[in-house]
Amino acid sequence: MANHPRPEAGQPTVNPDERFDFATTDAKWQQFWVNNKTFKADIDPDNDKRAFVLDMFPYPSGAGLHVGHPEGYTATDIWSRYQRHNGVNVLHPMGWDAFGLPAEQYAIKTGTHPRETTKKNVDNFRRQIQALGFSYDWDREVDTTDPNYFKWTQWIFLKLFERGLAYQSEIPVNWCPALGTVLANEEVIDGLSERGSHPVERRPMRQWMLAITAYAEELLAGVDGLQWGEGIKTMQRNWVGRSEGAEVAFAVEGHEVKLRVYTTRPDTLFGATYMVVAPEHALLDVICSDGQRGDVVAYAAAATRKSERDRQDERKEKTGVFTGAYAINPVNGERVPVWTADYVLGGYGTGAIMAVPGHDVRDFAFATTFELPIKRVVMAADGDPNAPLEEAFSATGVACNSGEFDGLTTAEFKQRISKWLTDKGLGEAKTNYKLRDWVFSRQRYWGEPIPIYYPCFPGDGATDRQLWDPRRGDAVTIDYKSPIAVAEEELPLRLPETDDYKPNESGEPPLARCLDWRFFERDGQWYARETNTMPQWAGSCWYYLRYADPTNPDFIASPEAIDYWLPVTLYVGGAEHAVLHLLYARFWHKVLHDIGVVPHSEPFPRLVNQGMILGEDGEKMSKSRGNVINPDDMLSEFGTDAFRLYIMFMGPLEKVKPWQTAGMHGTRRFMYRFWSLYQKQISDAPLSGDQQSLLHALIKKVGEDTEALRFNTAIAAMMEALNDLLKSDELNREIAETLVVLISPYAPHMAEELWARLGYEPSVSKQPWPVFDPAKLVKASYLLPVMVNGKVRAKIEVPTGSDETHLETVALSDSRIMKWTEGKVVRKIIVKPGRMVSIVAK
RNA sequence: GCCGAAGUGGCGGAAUUGGUAGACGCGACGGAUUCAAAAUCCGUUGGGCUUUUGCUCGUGAGGGUUCGAUUCCCUCCUUCGGUACCA
Numbered sequence: 001m002a003n004h005p006r007p008e009a010g011q012p013t014v015n016p017d018e019r020f021d022f023a024t025t026d027a028k029w030q031q032f033w034v035n036n037k038t039f040k041a042d043i044d045p046d047n048d049k050r051a052f053v054l055d056m057f058p059y060p061s062g063a064g065l066h067v068g069h070p071e072g073y074t075a076t077d078i079w080s081r082y083q084r085h086n087g088v089n090v091l092h093p094m095g096w097d098a099f100g101l102p103a104e105q106y107a108i109k110t111g112t113h114p115r116e117t118t119k120k121n122v123d124n125f126r127r128q129i130q131a132l133g134f135s136y137d138w139d140r141e142v143d144t145t146d147p148n149y150f151k152w153t154q155w156i157f158l159k160l161f162e163r164g165l166a167y168q169s170e171i172p173v174n175w176c177p178a179l180g181t182v183l184a185n186e187e188v189i190d191g192l193s194e195r196g197s198h199p200v201e202r203r204p205m206r207q208w209m210l211a212i213t214a215y216a217e218e219l220l221a222g223v224d225g226l227q228w229g230e231g232i233k234t235m236q237r238n239w240v241g242r243s244e245g246a247e248v249a250f251a252v253e254g255h256e257v258k259l260r261v262y263t264t265r266p267d268t269l270f271g272a273t274y275m276v277v278a279p280e281h282a283l284l285d286v287i288c289s290d291g292q293r294g295d296v297v298a299y300a301a302a303a304t305r306k307s308e309r310d311r312q313d314e315r316k317e318k319t320g321v322f323t324g325a326y327a328i329n330p331v332n333g334e335r336v337p338v339w340t341a342d343y344v345l346g347g348y349g350t351g352a353i354m355a356v357p358g359h360d361v362r363d364f365a366f367a368t369t370f371e372l373p374i375k376r377v378v379m380a381a382d383g384d385p386n387a388p389l390e391e392a393f394s395a396t397g398v399a400c401n402s403g404e405f406d407g408l409t410t411a412e413f414k415q416r417i418s419k420w421l422t423d424k425g426l427g428e429a430k431t432n433y434k435l436r437d438w439v440f441s442r443q444r445y446w447g448e449p450i451p452i453y454y455p456c457f458p459g460d461g462a463t464d465r466q467l468w469d470p471r472r473g474d475a476v477t478i479d480y481k482s483p484i485a486v487a488e489e490e491l492p493l494r495l496p497e498t499d500d501y502k503p504n505e506s507g508e509p510p511l512a513r514c515l516d517w518r519f520f521e522r523d524g525q526w527y528a529r530e531t532n533t534m535p536q537w538a539g540s541c542w543y544y545l546r547y548a549d550p551t552n553p554d555f556i557a558s559p560e561a562i563d564y565w566l567p568v569t570l571y572v573g574g575a576e577h578a579v580l581h582l583l584y585a586r587f588w589h590k591v592l593h594d595i596g597v598v599p600h601s602e603p604f605p606r607l608v609n610q611g612m613i614l615g616e617d618g619e620k621m622s623k624s625r626g627n628v629i630n631p632d633d634m635l636s637e638f639g640t641d642a643f644r645l646y647i648m649f650m651g652p653l654e655k656v657k658p659w660q661t662a663g664m665h666g667t668r669r670f671m672y673r674f675w676s677l678y679q680k681q682i683s684d685a686p687l688s689g690d691q692q693s694l695l696h697a698l699i700k701k702v703g704e705d706t707e708a709l710r711f712n713t714a715i716a717a718m719m720e721a722l723n724d725l726l727k728s729d730e731l732n733r734e735i736a737e738t739l740v741v742l743i744s745p746y747a748p749h750m751a752e753e754l755w756a757r758l759g760y761e762p763s764v765s766k767q768p769w770p771v772f773d774p775a776k777l778v779k780a781s782y783l784l785p786v787m788v789n790g791k792v793r794a795k796i797e798v799p800t801g802s803d804e805t806h807l808e809t810v811a812l813s814d815s816r817i818m819k820w821t822e823g824k825v826v827r828k829i830i831v832k833p834g835r836m837v838s839i840v841a842k
Numbered sequence: 843g844c845c846g847a848a849g850u851g852g853c854g855g856a857a858u859u860g861g862u863a864g865a866c867g868c869g870a871c872g873g874a875u876u877c878a879a880a881a882u883c884c885g886u887u888g889g890g891c892u893u894u895u896g897c898u899c900g901u902g903a904g905g906g907u908u909c910g911a912u913u914c915c916c917u918c919c920u921u922c923g924g925u926a927c928c929a
Contacts, residue, residue, distance in 0.1 A: 059928090
């Protein structure tokens with residue numbers, strides 16, 4: 001590192017002939033940061049100003065980085081660097097969410113092991129990310145597919161299992177018999193597989209589930225205290241979907257069984273004119289009459305081919321079939337027909353509803369289609385109880401046609417009826433959630449093995465019990481009802497080697513065929529391992545914790561590291577994770593909190609969602625559209641700093657915005673112009689008043705905007721200041737040095753280079769952030785807009801600090817204003833000193 | 843469908859407790875430099891009207907509140923994100 005002398009007054013900092021060489025500069029300083037571990041984070045007990053600045057780690061896809069990734073990463077990098085300038089000890093790490101479907105599908109197609117694909121992709125991602133000059137502590141890199149990492153993913157699963165939060169259940173999945181695989185919803189289009197257009201059906205399959213619903217209340221309550229956008233907080237609340245209502249039992253004519261329904265409007269019980277059970281309801285087969293059975297079975301079968309989203313589409317014509325059964329409305333003894341229809345979902349509430357067409361839009365549509373009676377039981381305060389209903393009246397109001405309850409308001413009625421139902425043993429008040437337990441198993445290879453095994457026994461047809469060995473493929477019966485946890489000492493449970501990644505015809509995952517891995521004998525008893533793997537969400541549910549202490553062999557992270565670094569100060573990632581990832585991670589965090597691993601109840605107190613970057617055509621970037629921008633090309637043509645600046649200058653971090661390569665010309669020109677400022681002669685003269693206010697206003701603006709993640713306006717302010725400074729023949733040294741620090745979070749490569757040229761030791765990233773003096777911001781006068789009847793008619797220069805009376809006089813006596821008030825009566829004058837004067841004249 | 847977000851010049855955007863709409867940048871146009879091009883530099887740039895001072899329209903559409911609305915309220919339209927096995 002050649003040392004540069006401090007430039008003499010009258011001399012330029014940079015030789016006027018020297019052009020800014022971004023390629024050399026970028027490489028030079030990136031190397032410097034790596035060699036000096038400039039951004040290594042260590043626990044510093046003497047500095048309690050600490051920040052954990054976290055990016056949502058990427059899935060390292062084969063396509064490489066696209067410009068959407070560096071958007072959030074640049075934002076957190078600028079913020080991290082800014083915090084360091086302010087003396088904060090910053091933890092800023094990066095890692096890989098590297099299990100996932102694409103590597104597995106690539107393996108099925110080409111036979112390449114997902115581990116190889118993943119390694120190659122990770123290496124490429126790391127290279128691309130490092131080329132962007134981010135200040136990550138690379139000693140803390142994590143990788144979810146590393147056994148030293150997923151050991152702890154499995155450990156957390158065991159804790160969930162111990163606490164009864166992980167259990168098995170038969171759950172319908174998208175099964176495609178032709179492809180012999182379970183499909184993601186997005187891989188199913190109109191009941192057919194995306195690949196090959198084969199029929200797909202909903203088929204129950206044994207799955208591991210996580211009881212996230214046990215934490216529904218805590219997940220809901222925790223949202224209130226989070227410093228997240230209101231929109232995303234609302235989405236989290238709605239996803240949990242708490243509702244209060246009642247569960248009511250309806251007797252079924254001629255049957256012992258009762259049909260239980262959940263309703264949020266028990267006050268409309270008198271308006272129930274029919275009932276609907278979901279096509280997958282367990283009692284459907286029991287209550288259905290012989291005459292209707294054929295229709296009902298056919299309808300239920302058809303429903304398995306429909307997606308839930310289609311079933312809930314309120315625009316579509318309602319379908320359904322009469323079951324032949326009748327139920328008795330417990331409040332009035334009315335006999336109502338029981339139908340089955342797919343607009344009622346098996347998984348929500350009790351899977352059955354009482355239909356109140358008069359007061360529910362979906363029931364109204366159904367009743368209209370099938371000509372079922374519609375009855376009014378709620379009306380407006382002074383309404384007519386017999387007024388016909390043209391559409392469902394779903395608002396609250398006053399009860400009518402409800403016997404002894406007539407005249408009650410909806411709220412009163414709800415309370416009374418709950419008590420009434422409880423007293424009579426017909427039902428009770430009930431809180432329900434839209435949130436469902438989490439299907440946690442996948443019939444796939446490339447995921448964390450679930451650390452569970454089961455006793456197993458010789459199956460039917462196993463002849464010689466003495467020589468029976470399931471590893472040879474002998475028939476086997478597995479006792480799935482008796483799951484056993486793998487001992488903690490045996491973790492990590494690694495994936496077996498195989499070259500066959502497809503599930504088989506029965507839906508058994510690839511691991512089921514790895515017989516030597518799957519079966520083992522212990523103390524004379526044979527056991528079979530669980531062959532499902534975890535979903536990709538698992539690894540990303542707790543990765544932030546591992547960054548605090550990434551190589552700890554004995555625990556997730558040491559209590560000291562957790563205590564110092566957690567919780568995450570700022571979490572930045574795509575809005576596409578608004579619900580699932582964030583909810584799942586919060587759930588795991590709360591469990592870890594309950595078992596004493598973490599002292600905080602929420603992992604991410606502050607979250608910001610960056611907006612997606614679209615292609616130049618305004619469409620979502622994708623290979624098929626051919627509109628993907630590769631950051632590599634941008635860096636080589638425009639330089640890293642210009643790229644970082646452009647991606648932040650495009651607009652507010654949280655907004656969706658289209659990429660425009662042409663815009664990069666602007667930030668590159670800004671870099672060249674910034675460089676050329678340092679080709680002016682250095683001056684040590686005291687700052688003029690104008691220079692002072694320019695400098696101090698800039699320090700204030702850039703500091704406040706950077707703190708608040710308003711990077712686009714901070715950059716605009718620096719551009720504006722530069723435009724001013726370039727008009728002068730010389731460059732004041734104080735301005736020269738301050739400016740380098742101000743721009744260093746944004747354009748760190750050029751900043752380091754100029755800092756060295758100014759005669760200082762690197763790194764500029766260690767410099768304290770400049771402080772502005774509020775006294776130096778005040779200008780002597782300002783332009784006061786004056787409005788007449790809502791239109792600005794003049795702008796008058798007035799001294800700063802003028803009082804209201806003075807401003808009023810000045811405004812009224814201005815000739816341009818008098819032109820508009822002439823011959824009129826001034827009715828009103830509003831004076832806001834420092835803002836404007838508004839005159840109303842008639 | 844449901845939940846959430848966003849609509850401002852030719853384009854990205856600014857206006858941060860309701861107070862000068864279009865900062866900053868791109869593009870375009872005109873000029874300088876150049877054998878030429880790129881790069882660079884200077885100037886102009888929301889629409890309409892006007893000789894000038896200036897007038898007028900204008901923030902997705904329509905309505906409302908206000909001295910004053912991109913900002914607050916209501917209705918509607920369009921686009922985007924999520925929708926539980928894409929990540």
